[in-house]
Structures are given as C-alpha cells and as structure tokens.
Amino acid sequence: MDRDDLSRKNRRTALMAFGTVGGMVGLSFAAVPLYNLFCRVTGYNGTVQRGQEAPGATDRTITVRFAATTHPNLPWRFQPEQPAMTVRLGEEGLAFYTAANRAATPVTGISVYNVTPEKVGRYFHKVACFCFDEQTLEPNQRVDMPVSFWVDPKIAEDPNTRDITTITLHYTFFRTIEDAQRAGAVASAGPHVGRAGSRTN
Known part of the structure; x- marks a missing residue:
C-alpha cells in the first residue's frame, strides 16, 4: 500500500x-x-395519566394518600387539606390542596407530581389539576387548589398491582425560573421548573 x-x-x-x-x-x-x-x-416512574373521564365506579375501593413538598426557593406554605380518602375504582374523586404566599410580592409557582408505588402510575388518571398550569399568588393570598382523579379498575386485573390497597399522590411546588429571575432569587441548588409538568436542571 x-x-x-x-x-x-x-x-x-x-x-x-x-x-x-x-x-x-x-x-x-x-x-x-x-x-x-x-x-x-x-406511566413508568410514577407518571400519571391525564385528561380522561372516569369509566364508572366498581365495588372495590382503594385509599389515596396526599403529600406535599415546597422547594426552598418558593416562599409558600403548601399542603393537602385531607391526609387521605377512599374511593371506588373507576369513580371520580375530588381532593384539595391549599397554598399561601408568605412573601410581600406576587410569586409564581409550578408543581410536578408522581404517585407511589411507581408501577401504579399508568392506572392513576387526572381529569383536572392545578398542576397543569403555573399558579400566581398575590402577597399573603391563600387559595384552595382542587385535583380531580380516578383509578382505573384495570389495576385490579394486573398481577403486579392487584394487591395494592394504598396509593400516594405527591406534589412538589417550585418557583418558576422566570419568576425567580425577576425576583433575583434563583436558587443555586435543586431542580427548577420552566413549564407545567416538566423539570430542567
């Protein structure tokens, strides 16, 4: 060569x-x-389904627990109004969270959510939820935030999920990047949220 x-x-x-x-x-x-x-x-990793109507109630019930976390860069108090509720599979349930802005200025936040155990995510459906949009609270404003949901009866037919009797729905509220930048309060650690239901690091 x-x-x-x-x-x-x-x-x-x-x-x-x-x-x-x-x-x-x-x-x-x-x-x-x-x-x-x-x-x-x-529905992998606890991501819930959204936007579908409930098919109708069955005889079997399941307990849904509610949990909340607020990121340190968001000056809100955020918590569920009820610790848990029992619903029938296929029946639409309505729960409420409360949020209060403790800052002296308007603050915009957005939430992300998941359910545990993670394997039930595909069977947990949200019809309406505050988590679909950004939320702006005025100084010292307190609001009730509803979430409408249902659990698919197919959860009782899946060998991996039919023995589950309790589901936990967890929300974490963050200050939006745009709002934090306007306020000069961009946090140096932890994830931020740029749009509904998504994270950026």
Missing part, C-alpha cells in the same frame, strides 16, 4: 470515528425528552 492509499484510509477512519461520536452525542441529547415521553405514555 502506497502512502496516498494509506492517507485516504486514515481519513476515512477518522471520518467514521467523528460520525460515531457525533451520533452518540445526538442520542444523549435526545434521551431526556424521549424518556419523558415514554414515562407519560406508559
């Missing part, structure tokens, strides 16, 4: 290597949105 042939072969090898690396980088950037889409479709 002469020197020109060797040079051409080296160039082809280099181009193939750069192409492979570029493809891997592209896949790594695509992985996060694809994973989020997968979670929304399948």
Whole structure:
C-alpha cells in the first residue's frame, strides 16, 4: 500500500470515528425528552395519566394518600387539606390542596407530581389539576387548589398491582425560573421548573 492509499484510509477512519461520536452525542441529547415521553405514555416512574373521564365506579375501593413538598426557593406554605380518602375504582374523586404566599410580592409557582408505588402510575388518571398550569399568588393570598382523579379498575386485573390497597399522590411546588429571575432569587441548588409538568436542571 502506497502512502496516498494509506492517507485516504486514515481519513476515512477518522471520518467514521467523528460520525460515531457525533451520533452518540445526538442520542444523549435526545434521551431526556424521549424518556419523558415514554414515562407519560406508559406511566413508568410514577407518571400519571391525564385528561380522561372516569369509566364508572366498581365495588372495590382503594385509599389515596396526599403529600406535599415546597422547594426552598418558593416562599409558600403548601399542603393537602385531607391526609387521605377512599374511593371506588373507576369513580371520580375530588381532593384539595391549599397554598399561601408568605412573601410581600406576587410569586409564581409550578408543581410536578408522581404517585407511589411507581408501577401504579399508568392506572392513576387526572381529569383536572392545578398542576397543569403555573399558579400566581398575590402577597399573603391563600387559595384552595382542587385535583380531580380516578383509578382505573384495570389495576385490579394486573398481577403486579392487584394487591395494592394504598396509593400516594405527591406534589412538589417550585418557583418558576422566570419568576425567580425577576425576583433575583434563583436558587443555586435543586431542580427548577420552566413549564407545567416538566423539570430542567
């Protein structure tokens, strides 16, 4: 093999290597949105389903517990009004959370949510929820935030979930990035939320 042939072969090898690396980088950037889409479709990682009407109540009941967390950069008090409630499978339930702005200025927050055990996410459906949109509270304002939901009767047919008797619905409220920037209060740690139901780090 002469020197020109060797040079051409080296160039082809280099181009193939750069192409492979570029493809891997592209896949790594695509992985996060694809994973989020997968979670929304399948209910994996405790992601609940949304926007469907309840099919009608069955005889079996299940207990839904409610939990709340507020990120340190959000000057709100946020908590469930009821610790738990029992509903029939297929029956629409209505629960309330309360939020109060303890700041002297308006503050905008957004929440993310999940259910545990994670494997029941595909069977927990929300009809309406404050978590679908950003929420702005005036200074010292207190509001009730409703969430309407139902649990799919198919949860009782799935061998992996039919023995579950209690589900926990958990919300975490964050200050939106835009509001934190306006207030000059961007937190140095922890996730922030840029739009409803999604996180950015």
